[in-house]
Amino acid sequence: MTPQTLPALREALPPGSTIGIVGGGQLGRMLAQTAHQHGYRVAVLTGGSRNTPAGSVADTEIAAPFDDDAAISRLLEVADVITWEFENVDLRVARAAQRAGVGVFPSAEIIATTQDRSLEKKALQEIGVSVAPWCIVNRQDELAAAVREFGLPVIAKAARFGYDGKGQTRIETHNAVADAWQRLGCQRLVVESVVAFEREISVVVARSMDGQVADHGCMENAHVKHVLDSTITPARISEARSREARGIAAHIANQWGLVGVLCVEMFDTPTGLVVNEVAPRPHNSGHCTIEAAAASQFEQQLRAVVGMPLGDGRCQPAAMLQLLGDLFLEGALDWSEIYAAAAVHLHLYGKQEARSGRKMGHLTLVGDDSVGADPAVLLAKLMSLRQALTDR
Numbered sequence: 488m489t490p491q492t493l494p495a496l497r498e499a500l501p502p503g504s505t506i507g508i509v510g511g512g513q514l515g516r517m518l519a520q521t522a523h524q525h526g527y528r529v530a531v532l533t534g535g536s537r538n539t540p541a542g543s544v545a546d547t548e549i550a551a552p553f554d555d556d557a558a559i560s561r562l563l564e565v566a567d568v569i570t571w572e573f574e575n576v577d578l579r580v581a582r583a584a585q586r587a588g589v590g591v592f593p594s595a596e597i598i599a600t601t602q603d604r605s606l607e608k609k610a611l612q613e614i615g616v617s618v619a620p621w622c623i624v625n626r627q628d629e630l631a632a633a634v635r636e637f638g639l640p641v642i643a644k645a646a647r648f649g650y651d652g653k654g655q656t657r658i659e660t661h662n663a664v665a666d667a668w669q670r671l672g673c674q675r676l677v678v679e680s681v682v683a684f685e686r687e688i689s690v691v692v693a694r695s696m697d698g699q700v701a702d703h704g705c706m707e708n709a710h711v712k713h714v715l716d717s718t719i720t721p722a723r724i725s726e727a728r729s730r731e732a733r734g735i736a737a738h739i740a741n742q743w744g745l746v747g748v749l750c751v752e753m754f755d756t757p758t759g760l761v762v763n764e765v766a767p768r769p770h771n772s773g774h775c776t777i778e779a780a781a782a783s784q785f786e787q788q789l790r791a792v793v794g795m796p797l798g799d800g801r802c803q804p805a806a807m808l809q810l811l812g813d814l815f816l817e818g819a820l821d822w823s824e825i826y827a828a829a830a831v832h833l834h835l836y837g838k839q840e841a842r843s844g845r846k847m848g849h850l851t852l853v854g855d856d857s858v859g860a861d862p863a864v865l866l867a868k869l870m871s872l873r874q875a876l877t878d879r
């Protein structure tokens with residue numbers, strides 16, 4: 488990948504300028520809230536919906552598809568810079584921005600690469616980053632051949648537009664190949680060996696226009712049904728492993744010429760770190776940075792894309808627990824215990840409709856004198872509070 492070329496003479500966008508956000512979800516909402524705190528204005532292109540989590544707190548919500556040229560023009564009329572809270576989108580907004588002379592951070596090339604699992608893995612391997620053994624398959628017989636080559640089990644993932652475990656399946660037997668091929672929609676797939684990991688970790692790294700790099704340390708993540716459920720920081724890994732993980736994230740950010748924020752998900756294995764995937768934006772494993780760091784992942788994104796220096800991203804020990812739609816489907820929730828736990832930070836994303844697996848909000852607890860600094864203890868406390876939401 489060619490690092491993004493930046494205009495030779497660029498001045499930071501001052502407060503009062505407008506940040507154009509592609510995507511209307513909760514990541515855009517938290518970026519918008521930070522941007523407002525810093526005196527910036529916000530315009531959101533939602534992809535179609537109205538009253539989205541991001542759009543409902545923005546100065547301007549453009550409720551239109553990502554490939555709607557008139558909507559893109561409206562966005563570019565008000566936005567002084569474009570950034571992303573969602574990468575699985577049509578790239579015409581980036582091309583239109585380029586024509587209009589509006590900066591796009593991270594670059595369209597980074598977004599295009601991370602939209603496609605095969606392009607992403609190739610780009611990572613080109614810069615010497617380890618990924619699980621993988622191949623691309625275009626037909627059912629190629630899938631069967633890949634399963635024979637890698638050995639069972641394997642994970643097959645739609646090459647494009649997968650998230651939260653959607654568009655992927657684990658294949659445990661040779662007989663399951665035909666069914667998996669059908670279920671994934673008979674489309675181009677990336678097939679991967681299953682990595683026997685000890686834990687999953689992630690590093691959210693920011694890079695400024697001047698090439699300054701900062702991260703928030705290593706997050707340790709637990710997934711339930713392929714959706715991130717909880718994060719603790721620091722991850723329970725050695726100092727050396729942590730340095731290695733942060734080094735990998737910085738290497739990717741530098742080699743790709745990133746401007747903005749990027750999350751690198753990794754498997755920690757007895758023989759080393761293996762990168763699972765990269766997201767070119769803030770990530771839910773970085774939510775605890777809002778309270779645990781002086782500069783959150785959203786503040787780092789803001790600072791990077793307006794051309795300001797990065798802030799201090801170092802985190803206090805903390806835990807984050809996601810609140811998924813499933814909880815809300817069980818009936819009215821009792822919030823009293825969460826409000827009674829005075830140190831707990833509650834975030835709700837303002838989504839009107841709960842669906843199974845949909846991210847509705849999260850809880851964060853930062854270590855202090857009363858609760859201590861053991862992230863596992865912080866997480867246990869959040870788990871019992873989440874449990875209490877539905878205990879009646």
Ligand SMILES: Nc1ncnc2c1ncn2[C@@H]1O[C@H](COP(=O)(O)OP(=O)(O)O)[C@@H](O)[C@H]1O
Binds near residue numbers: 651680687763
């Ligand atoms: N090659 C693999 N080996 C072991 N587990 C995997 C592998 N690929 C994915 N997973 C599991 O599935 C989860 C979701 O996969 P991921 O590729 O991150 O997709 P998504 O884009 O849906 O987050 C991972 O966090 C991990 O728990």
Ligand SMILES: [Mg+2]
Binds near residue numbers: 752764
């Ligand atoms: Mg993932």
